[in-house]
Amino acid sequence: MRLLQITAGIALLFASCPVSFAAPTERGTTCTVKSSGGDDTPNIVAAFEKCNNGGAVEFPKGSVYNLKSVITVEDLQDITIDFQGTINLPKYNTKFEDEKAFIYLRGDNIHFSGAGTINGNGQGWYDAVNRKAPPLFKPRATNSYFGGFSIVKAPRSHFSVNNCKNVVFEKLKINTVSDDKKKDAHNTDAFDVSDSTGIVIQHSTIVNGDDCIAVNGGAHNLTVTGLDCTGSHGFSVGSLGKKSKDIDEVSDLKFISNACHNCQNGVRIKTWPGGKGSVKNIVFDDIQLDNVEHPVLITTHYCDNQQKNYCNGEDSHSLTISDVSITNIRGSAAEKKNPIIDINCSTDTPCTDFTLSKIDIKASSKTTSNICTNLKGSNRISYCK
DSSP states (O other): OHHHHHHHHTTTGGGGSOOOOOOOOSOOOEEEOOOOSSOOHHHHHHHHHHTTTTOEEEEOTTOEEEOSSOEEEEEEEEEEEEEOSEEEOOOSOGGGTTSSOSEEEEEEEEEEEOSOEEEOOTHHHHHTTOOOOOOSEEEEEEEEEEESOEEESOSSOSEEEESOEEEEEESOEEEOOOSOTTSOOTTOOSEEEESEEEEEEEEEEEEOSSOSEEEOTTEEEEEEEEEEEESSOOEEEEEEOOSOSSEEEEEEEEEEEEEEESOSEEEEEEEOTTOEEEEEEEEEEEEEEEEESEEEEEESOOOOGGGHHHHHHSTTOOOEEEEEEEEEEEEEEOSSSOBSEEEEOOSSSOBEEEEEEEEEEEOOTTOBOOEEESBTTGGGOGGGO
16 A cells, blocks of 8 residues: 555646556565675575565665676566665676666566665776766666665666656665766766656755756656755756657656756756757746756757767757746856856757746856847747847
């Protein structure tokens, strides 16, 4: 009944983003994972397999598990994981670069919660300036819940949410910062969401070195609320349309009641020149931005430095960006020569149907004038005049 109670508690949030869960089947076998003194991966995988289909896996408080290989478990159904211990990921080793994830769980009605900690052992990756580590946690889940635990020093991205449906992530604590300021914790997105629908990410604290959340192609019906982020690259939609014949589409995204402190970006949509597809029905509302370099940044001209030649030849068109609402954005701009509002779209695919209101960002001594380029109706938007 635990999942039903959680769902009832946030029913209002799901009113416009319905998520349904099946209650776990009657509790069956309980598997308590024991430390082996060596590679604990086989014991963890065995517990998941033994207690699948209605059972529970327990990681007791005070227990420590050291991994020397990755955790991969598929075909999970109706399983509860009570995670109270500590999992230490493998130390830096390039042999892990081609893995799907350090922890990969696939199935339906997975309930993974508890006050435990996953230690990503990421410092070795930062020191080596190796940005090819796999995601730390990759759930490929439906009708599932992940919450309550902490992650420290992820080697790269924390959660890769791909091909998921009706999943809640909440009350998570992420703290991924390098001990060496010259070798940062690069590409450590807290959440990467793609090809998924009915996702809720909420009430979590994040300190990291890249996007607080990055929404990529195929993401629909997403709600992000109650995130408190520090030192990140903000709340990003994209990048989308990178040198591909594929069509990237995202829609019905809500970023409500979040905060970003000392961040590079605040709210952002970024697409590549020449990209195909659409970004529509996006809401940014009630966002606190403190000392942020680019408070509002929307561009169809995003490009990696290594791809400048390609981008320069395709700059007149990109994905269409429409029906975007940006309201009640407050806080302060960092001491950088940037505008508070920077909307720069393409000549052949201008941005349309934008609403901007109640934007109260205190300018710095270096703040430049707002930009509204190729935004239809900008003459009616006070922030663009």
